Amino acid sequence: MSVKLTTRQVGDVTVIDAAGRITLGEGSSTFRDTIKDMTGKGQKKILLNLADVSYIDSSGIGELVSGFTTVSNAGGSLKLLNLTKRIHDLLQITKLYTIFEVFDDEAKGLASFN
Amino acid sequence: MNSADNPVVVSVDQYLESNLENVDASEERAVRLARETGFSEDDCYQLGYAVREALVNAIVHGNRYSANKRVHFKLSRTSESIHVLIEDEGNGFLPGDQADPLAQENLLSQSGRGIMIIRAFVDEFVIEKTASGGTRVAMKKTLPPGT
Numbered sequence: 728m729s730v731k732l733t734t735r736q737v738g739d740v741t742v743i744d745a746a747g748r749i750t751l752g753e754g755s756s757t758f759r760d761t762i763k764d765m766t767g768k769g770q771k772k773i774l775l776n777l778a779d780v781s782y783i784d785s786s787g788i789g790e791l792v793s794g795f796t797t798v799s800n801a802g803g804s805l806k807l808l809n810l811t812k813r814i815h816d817l818l819q820i821t822k823l824y825t826i827f828e829v830f831d832d833e834a835k836g837l838a839s840f841n
Numbered sequence: 842m843n844s845a846d847n848p849v850v851v852s853v854d855q856y857l858e859s860n861l862e863n864v865d866a867s868e869e870r871a872v873r874l875a876r877e878t879g880f881s882e883d884d885c886y887q888l889g890y891a892v893r894e895a896l897v898n899a900i901v902h903g904n905r906y907s908a909n910k911r912v913h914f915k916l917s918r919t920s921e922s923i924h925v926l927i928e929d930e931g932n933g934f935l936p937g938d939q940a941d942p943l944a945q946e947n948l949l950s951q952s953g954r955g956i957m958i959i960r961a962f963v964d965e966f967v968i969e970k971t972a973s974g975g976t977r978v979a980m981k982k983t984l985p986p987g988t
Contacts, residue, residue: 751897752861785894785955793951813886820961821954822943 730780732761740772740840741765742808742833746779749787758787762794762805771803772840776833778809788817795827804828808836849924853916859904859929861897867914868893871925878918879988887962888923888982894955895927895978903929903976921988925963925980933970 730747749758765773775794777783783791791807798805806828810818818824830836852874857863872889880888896912904910907930915926942953960966965981 750893751901784890784897785952785958786897788954789951792949796949817958820958822948826948 730757732757734761734765737837740774740837741770742774742776742837744776744779748782749780749790750782750784751786758790759793762797766797766801766803771798771801773798773803773805774808774830774833774836774840775805776808777811777814780811780814783814783817788821788823792823792826804840806830806836806839808833847919847921849917849919851915851917853914855914856911857896857900857914859900859906859908859910859912861900863912863914864893864896864900867896871916871923874916874918875923875982878920878923879984880923880982881985884982884985888925891959891962891966891980891982892925892927894959895925895980898934898955899927899929899931899976899978902934903931905931922964922981922983926977927980928971928977929975930973931975933974934968934976935970936968 730745730749733744735742735744743761745758762773795805808830810829818827818829828839830839853870857867868889871892872885875885875888896914899912900906904912910930913926913928917924936956939953939956940947940950942950942957947953956968959980963980963982965979967979969977971977
């Protein structure tokens with residue numbers, strides 16, 4: 728299964744609920760296109776919920792970083808919510824834990840934008 | 842224990858076409874073999890992850906999806922370890938050719954993290970250029986003591 732992205736608006740924050748696998752090919756391009764579409768529409772406060780992402784390869788990690796850069800360059804911020812242990816470990820190995828703001832609680836993640 | 846006591850059994854020895862469709866199946870075979878050997882689910886995941894990353898490197902960066910080039914994929918096991926060999930027909934690549942993905946100035950790079958993750962997920966990792974100019978990756982994951 729490739730990744731499925733569902734978006735919902737909570738105040739001025741866009742929450743992306745991701746599910747499935749973010750790997751080289753369709754999964755990573757779907758994520759990239761969604762982020763570009765959002766920043767094009769002026770949605771610059773993005774909380775990415777990874778609770779149901781079962782797998783992310785190094786290409787998918789690269790897409791997370793690219794999304795972070797795209798949103799930051801547009802004057803906004805992309806933050807992460809509900810990392811699985813495996814994704815948490817990958818962000819530690821790659822030192823990306825120092826780049827991303829990460830939340831385990833959606834309310835706290837939403838509040839951090841204001 | 843010498844090799845006569847713990848023989849190496851070859852499970853997979855294939856020459857794959859250079860397309861990504863082969864990656865999922867190869868990863869699954871590695872995970873299945875790890876499971877049969879007695880690895881934990883986390884270790885199976887890590888071995889599968891390492892196989893995926895190395896195969897993608899071979900197909901995308903080594904053979905550049907060429908229909909005329911193959912990737913040699915070999916999986917073997919002993920009673921306590923899994924051995925993986927992945928060899929492409931590209932132009933050769935060594936990690937020293939690559940910028941350090943953990944350097945502060947490279948943290949926001951979109952690519953370049955695969956080999957670092959492989960190193961974290963297997964117990965032995967060797968990458969070298971082949972006599973014909975491609976890249977050979979050899980990996981080993983060993984069962985934890987007492988397993």
